[in-house]
Amino acid sequence: MNLRLYDTAAGDVRDFVPLEDGKVGIYVCGLTVQSEPHVGHVRSAVNFDVLRRWLLARDYDVTFIRNITDIDDKILAKSAEQGRPWYNLTYDMKRLLDKAYADLNVLPPTYEPAATGHVPEMLELIDLLVERGHAYAAEDGSGDVYFDVRSWPAYGELTHQSIDDMEPAEDADPRGKRDPRDFALWKGHKPTEPTTASWPSPWGRGRPGWHIECSAMASKYLGGAFDIHGGGVDLRFPHHENEQAQSRAAGFGFASYWLHNAWITTSGEKMSKSLGNSLLVPEVLKQVRGIELRYYMVAAHYRSHVEFSFEALQDAAAAFRRIEGFLERARTALPAEFHVGTSSGEEPWLSFAAAMDDDLGTPAAVAVIHDAVRLGNKQLTEKDEDGLKSTYAHLHAMLDVLGLNPFDAVWSGASGDDTKLTNAIDVLVAGLLEQRNEARAAKDWATADAIRDRIKAAGIEVEDTPDGPRWTIDGGSN
Numbered sequence: 001m002n003l004r005l006y007d008t009a010a011g012d013v014r015d016f017v018p019l020e021d022g023k024v025g026i027y028v029c030g031l032t033v034q035s036e037p038h039v040g041h042v043r044s045a046v047n048f049d050v051l052r053r054w055l056l057a058r059d060y061d062v063t064f065i066r067n068i069t070d071i072d073d074k075i076l077a078k079s080a081e082q083g084r085p086w087y088n089l090t091y092d093m094k095r096l097l098d099k100a101y102a103d104l105n106v107l108p109p110t111y112e113p114a115a116t117g118h119v120p121e122m123l124e125l126i127d128l129l130v131e132r133g134h135a136y137a138a139e140d141g142s143g144d145v146y147f148d149v150r151s152w153p154a155y156g157e158l159t160h161q162s163i164d165d166m167e168p169a170e171d172a173d174p175r176g177k178r179d180p181r182d183f184a185l186w187k188g189h190k191p192t193e194p195t196t197a198s199w200p201s202p203w204g205r206g207r208p209g210w211h212i213e214c215s216a217m218a219s220k221y222l223g224g225a226f227d228i229h230g231g232g233v234d235l236r237f238p239h240h241e242n243e244q245a246q247s248r249a250a251g252f253g254f255a256s257y258w259l260h261n262a263w264i265t266t267s268g269e270k271m272s273k274s275l276g277n278s279l280l281v282p283e284v285l286k287q288v289r290g291i292e293l294r295y296y297m298v299a300a301h302y303r304s305h306v307e308f309s310f311e312a313l314q315d316a317a318a319a320f321r322r323i324e325g326f327l328e329r330a331r332t333a334l335p336a337e338f339h340v341g342t343s344s345g346e347e348p349w350l351s352f353a354a355a356m357d358d359d360l361g362t363p364a365a366v367a368v369i370h371d372a373v374r375l376g377n378k379q380l381t382e383k384d385e386d387g388l389k390s391t392y393a394h395l396h397a398m399l400d401v402l403g404l405n406p407f408d409a410v411w412s413g414a415s416g417d418d419t420k421l422t423n424a425i426d427v428l429v430a431g432l433l434e435q436r437n438e439a440r441a442a443k444d445w446a447t448a449d450a451i452r453d454r455i456k457a458a459g460i461e462v463e464d465t466p467d468g469p470r471w472t473i474d475g476g477s478n
Contacts, residue, residue, distance in 0.1 A: 001357045003058065005228075006303060008236060008258040009158050013359050018227050019256060023061045025226035026052065027218040027255070029235055030112070032069040033093035034078045037100045038279040039293070039308065040264040044232050046294060046403075047261040047302040047360075049106045051230070053401050054356050065221045066109040068094060070116050072210055073171075076193055086197055087116075100281040103290040104297075105403045105410045113217045115208065119199045121216040122208045125250060126185045126201075134249040135185055138176025143188020143204035146172070147211075147246050149181050155245045158258060159237045169238065171209060183242050184209035211242035218247075218254070225253030233260040233303075261302045279308070291404060291411050292317035298402050299366045303359075319370075323395070324406045326373045326380075330392045331407075333380055338389060340396045348372045348391075352398045362402065369398050429460060 003016040018024050028048045031041055045066070055062050069075075070090040079086035101108075126145055129135035134151045138144040149155045149163055156163055168180030172187060189198040189205040198205040218226065224247075231240065240258065247254040266279070284293060287310065296316035300306045348368050355364035376391040378384075399405040406412070432451055439447040455462055 001354055003054075003357045004359055005257055005259060006359050008240075008260050011160065014257070016257065018060070019225060022059070023063070024055050024228065025063045025222040026065065026228045026230065027214070027222055027226060028064070028066045028109075028229075029214060029231035029239070030066045030068050031097060032072055032074060033090045033097060034072075034075045035093060036280050036282075037093075037097050039281060039284055039297075040279070041097075042100050042104060042106070042281060043264050043297055043306075044230070044261050045101055045106045046104055046297045048230050048259075049403060050298060050302070050362065050401070051228075051259070051360060052107065053403060054360065057397075057401050062110075063222065064107075064109045065218065066112055067214060067217050068097075068112060068114045069210065069213060070094070070114045071197060071207055072115075076197060086194065102410075103281065103285060104294045105290065105408065107403075111221055113221065115213040115217070118213070118217050118220065119208060121220050122212050123186075123201055125212060125216050125219070125246070128250050129185065129246060132249065132251070134246070136178065137203050138188075140173075140176040142173065142176050143186070143201075143206050144172050144176050144184055145186035145203055146177055146182040147185055147242065147249075148178060149183070149245070150179055152245050152249045154248070156241065158241045158244050161237070161241075183211060183238065185212045185246070211239055212246065214239075215243050215247045215250075215252075215254075218243075219252055224251070226255060228257045228259060229255035230259040230261070233262050236260055259302075262305045264297075264306045264308050266308050284313070288313055288317045289411075291406060292320050295320040295402075295404055298362050298404065301359075301361065301363055320404070323369060323373050323399075323404075326376050327392070327395060327406060329380060330376055330388055334385070334389060334392065340393045346390075347394075348375075349394050349397060352394075352401075356401065365398065365402070369395065372398070425460075429455065433462070 004013045005016050006012070007014045026048070028044065030045075031037065048064075048066075052062055052064050071086070075086050075090060079089040082089065126135060129147065130137070130145070133148075135145055135147050138146065156166070163181060166181050168174060169177075169183040172184040174180050185208070186201060186203060187206050187209055188203065189195070189207070195205075198207055218229070229240065229243075236258075244254055244258075281293075288296075293313070296313050297306070299316060299319075348371065352365050352368045355361040355368060358364070372391050372395055376388060376395070379388040379391060396405060396407070400408070432455055436448050436451040439445075439451065452462055
């Protein structure tokens with residue numbers, strides 16, 4: 001089966017055919033680093049990380065670019081409110097964002113360009129648009145430069161809109177515009193703004209408009225034409241519509257496919273900072289592990305809105321722990337010399353691959369994983385070692401694609417000190433469990449229960465299984 005992806009521009013699912021065989025160029029709009037990241041912010045990164053991992057699993061050479069917007073109106077307003085330089089704000093927020101990505105096992109991009117590092121490329125692109133008759137400097141002396149939407153007849157094709165039906169662009173003073181829908185490519189410096197937030201240009205000091213940033217950075221690192229442009233569904237208009245218009249007006253083919261992930265909502269509304277701090281990534285990770293939060297996001301289709309609740313998150317965490325628990329039991333049951341190999345060409349991999357090829361059908365892919373776990377538990381009971389080896393290997397491969405393999409060092413944090421600590425705890429708990437078993441054998445239930453309560457008081461849960469007792473800490477297992 002060919003990989004098929006929903007292309008916003010086509011309004012339908014299309015076979016994916018890269019511009020160059022065996023290679024894929026992807027540009028994803030990253031965040032504006034004005035505030036701490038909440039769980040709604042990081043969904044896009046997780047969704048496109050799954051796309052990237054699936055392309056890698058299909059043996060594509062992937063160049064993955066995800067930008068950072070580190071200068072815009074919101075950043076300047078937020079930094080003024082907080083009484084600190086805008087670049088200090090963006091630096092701090094970028095560090096928190098990097099931590100959130102790492103906590104959710106999002107692979108680092110091939111490169112992560114920042115807008116402030118690419119002003120010369122933006123000025124070159126603006127100059128080209130002026131030269132080609134698609135942009136103009138405002139006549140009011142503001143130093144603003146605008147894209148002339150009427151000069152590009154295809155404007156609106158990405159979101160299937162007519163220019164006359166569009167609302168005016170609100171990114172600059174309309175007095176300098178020929179048409180209220182014209183959008184800013186360059187914003188002249190204002191006396192109320194810090195001089196550090198401006199750069200010299202042919203039109204006077206100023207800073208780039210939001211949309212020109214991505215066109216310049218995508219073209220620099222992926223060329224004038226590339227395969228996939230991604231981002232949140234809220235970016236379709238005006239951001240992506242404007243990106244496409246200015247890029248193609250400049251003579252670039254730009255993106256062949258446009259992919260957009262849906263929101264995480266609360267009470268039907270897009271998640272926002274007004275909801276308070278409870279949904280910030282570090283706060284959510286006090287209730288579940290990073291791998292469980294990622295599972296919660298991955299289990300939903302990337303184009304489906306997710307109504308967030310802590311109850312649903314806890315349900316997802318419990319579902320993932322069932323997968324994790326089986327893997328631990330299977331690893332214990334299999335020979336120590338068994339090594340997981342490459343999975344392909346047989347079930348359940350074929351069903352998993354078919355789901356992923358169908359517009360990244362992660363709900364169906366996760367269902368395949370749970371079916372495999374049920375099969376694996378049956379194989380454990382029946383002591384079917386050959387079948388168990390196959391199921392175990394396939395689960396590793398499928399979970400790797402979703403970034404959810406609990407044995408990945410990213411999740412285990414397997415430093416030497418951590419391993420020594422785990423081993424030490426294992427020895428101590430094993431000793432207590434042995435004492436408990438002896439008490440139970442002697443039918444000394446009071447002593448057995450007291451030992452179990454001691455273990456539980458240390459934050460360790462004990463589960464009695466057919467293969468003997470197992471202990472867990474915060475969802476991990478041994």
